[in-house]
Amino acid sequence: MPHPLDPLNADEIRQAAAIVRRERGVGEGWRFASIELKEPSKADLTALESGRLTGREALVVCWNRADGQAHRAVVSLTGDAVTGWEHLPGQQPNMTIDEWHECDEMLRADPGVIEALRRRGVTDLSRVLADMWAYGAAFVPEAYAGRRIGWCDLWYRGSELGNPYAHHLTGLHPVVDLNTMEVLEIEDNHQDGTDPQVMGEYLPDLLAMRLRSVAPLEVSQPDGVGFTLDGSLLRWQNWQLRLGFNHRESLVLHQVAFQDGERLRSVAHRLSFAEMVVPYRDASPDHYRRTAFDIGEWGLGFMTTSLSLGCDCLGEITYLDAVVHDSRGEPVTIPNAICIHEEDSGVLWKHVDERAGAEVRRARRLVISFHATVANYEYLVYWRFYQDGGIECEVRATGIMVTSHIAAPGSRPANGTVVDHGIYAPFHQHFIVARLDLDVDGADNTVYAADSRPALPGGDDPFALGLTVESTPLRTEAEGKQDYDWSVQRSWKVVNDNVANGLGTPVGYKLVPSATFPPLLDPASPAFERAQVIGHTLWVTPYREDERWPCGDFPVQAARDTGLPAWTAADRPIENTDVVLWYVFGIHHMTRPEDWPVMPADIVSFWLKPFGFFDRNPALDVPPAEHCHGD
Ligand SMILES: [Cu+2]
Numbered sequence: 001m002p003h004p005l006d007p008l009n010a011d012e013i014r015q016a017a018a019i020v021r022r023e024r025g026v027g028e029g030w031r032f033a034s035i036e037l038k039e040p041s042k043a044d045l046t047a048l049e050s051g052r053l054t055g056r057e058a059l060v061v062c063w064n065r066a067d068g069q070a071h072r073a074v075v076s077l078t079g080d081a082v083t084g085w086e087h088l089p090g091q092q093p094n095m096t097i098d099e100w101h102e103c104d105e106m107l108r109a110d111p112g113v114i115e116a117l118r119r120r121g122v123t124d125l126s127r128v129l130a131d132m133w134a135y136g137a138a139f140v141p142e143a144y145a146g147r148r149i150g151w152c153d154l155w156y157r158g159s160e161l162g163n164p165y166a167h168h169l170t171g172l173h174p175v176v177d178l179n180t181m182e183v184l185e186i187e188d189n190h191q192d193g194t195d196p197q198v199m200g201e202y203l204p205d206l207l208a209m210r211l212r213s214v215a216p217l218e219v220s221q222p223d224g225v226g227f228t229l230d231g232s233l234l235r236w237q238n239w240q241l242r243l244g245f246n247h248r249e250s251l252v253l254h255q256v257a258f259q260d261g262e263r264l265r266s267v268a269h270r271l272s273f274a275e276m277v278v279p280y281r282d283a284s285p286d287h288y289r290r291t292a293f294d295i296g297e298w299g300l301g302f303m304t305t306s307l308s309l310g311c312d313c314l315g316e317i318t319y320l321d322a323v324v325h326d327s328r329g330e331p332v333t334i335p336n337a338i339c340i341h342e343e344d345s346g347v348l349w350k351h352v353d354e355r356a357g358a359e360v361r362r363a364r365r366l367v368i369s370f371h372a373t374v375a376n377y378e379y380l381v382y383w384r385f386y387q388d389g390g391i392e393c394e395v396r397a398t399g400i401m402v403t404s405h406i407a408a409p410g411s412r413p414a415n416g417t418v419v420d421h422g423i424y425a426p427f428h429q430h431f432i433v434a435r436l437d438l439d440v441d442g443a444d445n446t447v448y449a450a451d452s453r454p455a456l457p458g459g460d461d462p463f464a465l466g467l468t469v470e471s472t473p474l475r476t477e478a479e480g481k482q483d484y485d486w487s488v489q490r491s492w493k494v495v496n497d498n499v500a501n502g503l504g505t506p507v508g509y510k511l512v513p514s515a516t517f518p519p520l521l522d523p524a525s526p527a528f529e530r531a532q533v534i535g536h537t538l539w540v541t542p543y544r545e546d547e548r549w550p551c552g553d554f555p556v557q558a559a560r561d562t563g564l565p566a567w568t569a570a571d572r573p574i575e576n577t578d579v580v581l582w583y584v585f586g587i588h589h590m591t592r593p594e595d596w597p598v599m600p601a602d603i604v605s606f607w608l609k610p611f612g613f614f615d616r617n618p619a620l621d622v623p624p625a626e627h628c629h630g631d
Contacts, residue, residue, distance in 0.1 A: 166200020
């Protein structure tokens, strides 16, 4: 029996598709955009876990290629029936991997594309790659309104296994109707015939240099790992949580709790990444349409890649497979999609006393990670749990930057950096929206903005040494729209005012902000209109089962953001209730030559740290390492 939060398995995916086909006439000409577990509401979860309530449901989004009309179905797997069928007029479901591949194949066989390539001296079509991007509504040409369209770059490899993203066929952009899979037009506005001398290879065999030598470094746990995995339930030290997965968010952490003596204390109900917005900040014809929504348009789950031992993860590793599906509704297994392992993490705490000597504890952490490859780019996501109650969420961005030819020999682009001879990488930003459904010792929490304020000279503080904390409860959604403020070292505390610690103060967890940056984008610009979430560092909403996607359910070709700005327009109360935090962080990527031809991982993170959740350091009971007393 699966746990109510376990992702759909292959049989359930197949069954959900079959039910929709049977009951709603979904046939050959349709595509399945998404098939996922319909997660039970918080209200039903306890009853489902105890078996008092039964039933398992799937959410299915599909569309008819013939008329472009999309539908969302609720499917009862236990009842073998469609129980909800919603027409979604004017909505474009997420892009599918099948469309991406079919588009690539179709374009490489298209006479117009072949002719445009020939004019550029490219005749070996086996080395050509067509990379399809989704549009924002503002950039859809009038004539194609209402169609499902893709906008494509063409690239070619310098050799059979050469890097396709090293050689951009600048100025050449087919526009495609993805439902009929036909070319609508070929933009071709750059035919100077130059072929920049780019060294864009990274495979050892293609490098004109010797590889450096490195000493072996191995990690072993001869007595086995320190965690247990029982189905999807993961236990390590005092932590326990449940692992979930879906096509859009990839890894989801459910029911995160800390065993504190006799009490299993809730910290978070659900943690995941709900959106990723990547506006390119270059108005040139080759780049102005690039406003990628890597989660809403493509799906981090669909893009999750298999991990390999010794390369992606070092040490004693446990892997979990994940199951997604193709656009025909057939399950697709991603082997080794999620990695679980322990890591040494340096010193946890230490003091050297002149009598008692040195007392040191080594820290270790439990790491749960996945990697996603979104065309040219990779995102590596690490959730790390620490012995002192801290949770760190780290993202590494690597892969290959988008580039194109510079306008003229020797010119310097205003909106990017020259990264190789004759090519530049446009500036862009990666905004990641973490959806943090914290339940600190229960569901009813209040978020406080905590600002540090210096004293003014006077009274009993003539030297103005005092530092105070101004703690402001966020009572409504309007107050919940928060921006990072370095000058007061702002952070946010998620507090349960109904539960006190042993010192008599309310228990809480602190969101320690880092890697935040402002959008630096005109609020009237189409890129901002579609992704207003990036206008604030933090949004706080009351939990609603159906509020999952901060830029709307269907960002593909969306004109505006129907997520957070729409929900929060009601300015609902968020005090002492079940709150959800939407934290916006990421990478402000001012491209460097050193990021070429493959980018050394750029690393950003934020933390959740207990703040009065415990009465003292919760890691006092960590034992000294066995061999740490020297000779
Ligand atoms: Cu980047």
